[in-house]
Amino acid sequence: MEHMKSYQKESAFQADRRKATTEFIKIVSDLWYDKAIEVVLFKNQIIDKNVSDIIHLHEYAGEFVQKPISIFDSLEILRTVNDLRLPPSRLDIGKLTYEYHSDGNNFNDVKAFVVDKLKGANKSTHVGPKDVVLYGFERIGRLLARELLVQVAKDAQLRLRAVVIRERLNAETLEKKANLLSMDRVHGRFMGTLDIDPENNLLIINGTPVHFIQADKPEDIDYTQYGISDALVIDNAVAFRCQHELDRHLKSKGAGKVLLTAPGREVPNIVHGVNHQDYDSDYTHIYSASSCTINAITPILKVMEDSLGIKKGHLEIIRTYTHDQDMMDDPYENYGFGKITAPDITLVKTCAGRNAAKILPSLKGKLTANAIHVPAPSGSLAVLNLEVKNRTSLDGINTIVKKYALEGDLVEQIKYSLSKEMVCSDTVGTSASTIYDSNATIVSKNGKNIVLYIWYNNECGYIHQVIRLSKHIAKVKRYTYY
Structure with missing residues (x-):
């Protein structure tokens, strides 16, 4: 009973x-x-x-x-x-x-x-929406389109207006783009409506018309013909990397700012939450959102540098294979990339240590790095082996990271994981750029050598960072209570 x-x-x-x-x-x-x-x-x-x-x-x-x-x-x-x-x-x-x-x-x-x-x-002051153009419709561009259109509410902050592609524009091309947008083999089906209007070169996504524009050169485009003005152009085609090349976007009629979704040269490389306040968009017109890896590791590196001080360190980046690796053995500039991707673990060179120092100048010359590409489609792991200036403990480090994950400028970036069974596929769908594995941290007996395990999703975690940075550049960020 x-x-x-x-x-x-x-x-x-x-x-x-x-x-x-x-x-x-x-x-x-x-x-x-x-x-x-x-x-x-x-x-x-x-x-x-x-x-x-x-x-x-x-x-x-x-x-x-x-x-x-x-x-x-x-x-x-x-x-x-x-x-x-x-x-x-x-x-x-x-x-x-x-x-x-x-x-x-x-x-x-x-x-x-x-x-x-x-x-x-x-x-807080109300700011109207900013027009956004995706230059390129690669994987990052498609995931950005998904998220931008999911975020459409009564008062949108970023308004996706157009996509620029190089392919010949016709009904078949639009249908292919729609199919790629509607189903991603890692991130699943786009849970929204999607219609094609080939006569007007439009995809109607969740009821929102998005113009598709064919162009070989960015400076040839007149966005104002489509009712677009002072737009933020998000270059995810990554055909241009340096300031001189990226400046071509600003010669387009109707373009106002440029954001590159890759590490850039001679332009500010920004990780939102870490150094985005260092540049005023009234005076800066071209930005780089750096890489997914840098967006994953620099929030934790900043926490360690500010809290304990970093003397030196080595970064081991274990990441998924990339689109430019070969499916069969083939000659390649980077020897490892010339080997068949699917069954192999590949050791490749990486600029992660140098690029992290672009975001955190105090770490210049202190970090070495290697990357290991593994046969997994999404989700990566960074192992940070650091020598710190101030003595610490396992509980001490976990307390520090938890504090930053709860309050301050890095709450959107750092997710504090309590899982004892993290695997790379667990990162899919996570909006944080950094997932701190609290159960994996190692601290030496003297408290000066620490090993931190940082999971990240090299796609959805990164695109949320791109959107956060876009809102900052466009000055449309709203009141936030975290």
């Missing part, structure tokens, strides 16, 4: 929890689509998530902050947020819930607490 009562009590609780989660999901959607208020849970995106996803994220959040984070509590706070007249913003409901129930909280009334915490929102 006692077992039956216990079962019934647990069943009733689970039903109530799922019902609360359903209401939570509805409010999250209403805030996003009606008010352009994006709600996240400890930086995890929760728009269009199902009930099980939301419950799982609450359990992760509770384990992360070592304090229960209940769906009932976060729902109560979310209801209050929904009742307030807030401008377009990005709010972390996990952080708000944690702070409301943390020790020393002086608020007994939820509304008073939320109003006090979000009082800075009404001081």
Whole structure:
């Protein structure tokens, strides 16, 4: 009988929890689509998530902050947020819930607490959307298109208007581009609507018309013909790398800024969260978002440099094979790349140490690096073997990284993983550029030598960084509460 009562009590609780989660999901959607208020849970995106996803994220959040984070509590706070007249913003409901129930909280009334915490929102200035052009429609470009069009709400920040390709533009080309956009073998199907308008060279994506423009030279394009002005051109074709070449984009009519999705030469290389404040977009017109690897390792390198000081280090980058590796043995400038990709682990040269120092100049000359390409389609691992100036411990390092993952300028970049079984495919879908493996860290007895394991998704983690940097360049970033 006692077992039956216990079962019934647990069943009733689970039903109530799922019902609360359903209401939570509805409010999250209403805030996003009606008010352009994006709600996240400890930086995890929760728009269009199902009930099980939301419950799982609450359990992760509770384990992360070592304090229960209940769906009932976060729902109560979310209801209050929904009742307030807030401008377009990005709010972390996990952080708000944690702070409301943390020790020393002086608020007994939820509304008073939320109003006090979000009082800075009404001081933020509203900025209209920025037109975006994708120059090239490679894999990164297609994933950017997906994310930009998923993020469309009542008040968009970045508005994808056009894609530039070099191929001959006709119905067949548009159909091929649509097929590549709709299904990615790693990231799955694009869960949106997609129609082709070959007469007007358009793809209609989630109801949004996107012009396709054929051009061999960027300076020949007149974007204003398509109603596009002062656009941010995101060059993902990577045909140009240096300032002189990238400057050709600015000769296009209707282009305002340029962002390269690869390391650039003679232009600012930026990792959002690390050095994006070093350049003012009023005066800087061409940027590089560096590489996926640099966006993964520099947030943690900055944390270690600021907290412990880095004397020297070696970076071992274990990453997925790239599109320019051969499927069969063939001559290649880089000897390893000439060997068949599928069954091989390949040791190749990398500029990761030098490129990291472009972002963090204090590390110049302190880092060596190698890269090992492995036969996996997505998800990579960086092993940072560092000698630090200040003595530390395993608990000390984990405490430091957790603090940066909870608050400060790197909360969007660093995800603190509690998993004991991380594998590269676990990184798929993660918006953070850096996934810190807290269970893998090694510290020497003297506390001066540390080994850190940093997972990252070289595609979706990177494109979220590109979008963050794009919003900064375009000056359309909204009020954020993290």
